[in-house]
Amino acid sequence: MAKLETIWRQKTDDQRRKALKKRLTKKSAQVLFNSLKSAANEKDIENAWRKVFTEYYVENYDEGFEITSPENVDGFISARSGALIFALRLLLEFKQGTDLTRVNDRARITCQCIHYMHAFKEKGYELPTVIVGADENQAFALLAGNFYKYLERDYEWGIAPSSAYKRDLKLMRDLQDDANLAVYPFQFVGGNVNERYNSLLDLFDSIDSIVQADGKETYKVAVSPATIVGMFDEFNHIAFREPDKIQPVKAVNMFMQMLTGKNSNDYYFLPRNRNLYHLPGDEKAKVYGVRLEAYLNHYDRNFTPKEVDQLTAIADRLIEANERRFKGDFWTPTIWAQRADELLKEVIADDYKDDSLVWDCAAGVHVNSTMTNYLFPRITKMRSI
16 A cells, blocks of 8 residues: 555656646756856846746746735735635745855845835735745745744834845844744756756745645644654655655654754755755655655744753654564664764774774664664664673
8 A cells, every 4th residue: 555655646746747847847947047157146136036937927827926026025926916816925035145055044035025024014915925035056935924923023124124134133033043944945056957957846846835735824833742743644654755765763863853953964855856855874865855845834843942852752752662672763863872972982082983892772672773873883783782
C-alpha cells in the first residue's frame, strides 16, 4: 500500500510540474535570468520580476488576476473586481545587492512589507496572503498570516516603508528572532540552466501550494504530546519520496529542526533542488519539498525556551517503541552531540575518532543513538556491550 501511494504521489507531482511548465516556460525563465544578470539598478530587477509574475499569474492564468502597485509597492497581485477567486493576494518586494540566505536581509524585506500591510489595513484594503521577496540572485516566499500579529503592536508606523529597516529597529529585532523567517531561499545563480529553471518553478509551486492549502489561516503550534505526535504523523505522511530509507531518528531530527529552525547550517533544502534536504555529514534525503514548506508555513513556529525543552522531551516519544527496542534509537539534539564532540577533542585529541572505542550505555541492541552516530559514524553496525 505504501509503495502504491508513493507511485501515486510521484505521478501527481509530475502532472503538477507539467502544468507549471506550461505557464512558465524555460524560455521565459532564461529571459528573467538574463535580465537579472544585466540589471544596472533596483528598478531593472523590479521590472524583470514583475514581467515573469505577470506572465505566470495574469497572462497564463484563467482566474482573473491583475497586478497593481497600491501604496507604491513593487507589485500586488490579486483578483480583478468581480472575480470569484480571492485566495491569492501576493505582495512583491524586490531588492538589489542583498543576501537572502541571511536572516537580516530577509527581515529587511519583511519589515518593509509589514509597513505596507499596516498602510493597507489603515485604508481598508485587503491584506496579502503571501509575501515574496527577491533580488537578482534569490527569492523567498512567506505566508503573510504569520506576520499579521505585528500589525497590532506599537512600532514606528509613521515612517516610509522603504526606510523601515533602518528606522524601525524594534520591529527589525523582533523579526530576526521570528522562527517564521527561518526559510530557505530559492537560488537562481550557479548550477546549470535546468537547475535554475527548476528552482524558479519551485518558487511558483510553493506560492500556489500555500494558496491551495488556504493562504490565510495560520496556527500556533501547541506543544503537547498529542499535537506534536499528530503533526509528526502528518509530516511523515507527506515528507519522504523514499520512506523506507529514512530511519526513525533521522525523521525526528528533520521534523524537530524544521519546527524550530535553530540549526540551519546542517538542515536545509538545497537551494536549487527543493526535493533534496541536506542533513549533517552532507547527507541528502529525498523529500517532497514544496509540500513540506506549504505544511510548515501554516504554523507559527515561535517557541519559548520552556516550549523548546518540552519539544525535546516529546521528541523521543515519536520514535516507535518497537524501532527503539530493536535498534536503540534515541533522539538527542544535534547541538549536544556537537558539544560533546568539542569536549572530547579538548580532553583526548582532535583525532580521537580514529583510534578510540565507544561504550554507549543508551544505545540499546545496536549502537545507533544520535550521539554515537555523530561521534563515531563508522561503527553504527557494531553491537553494544
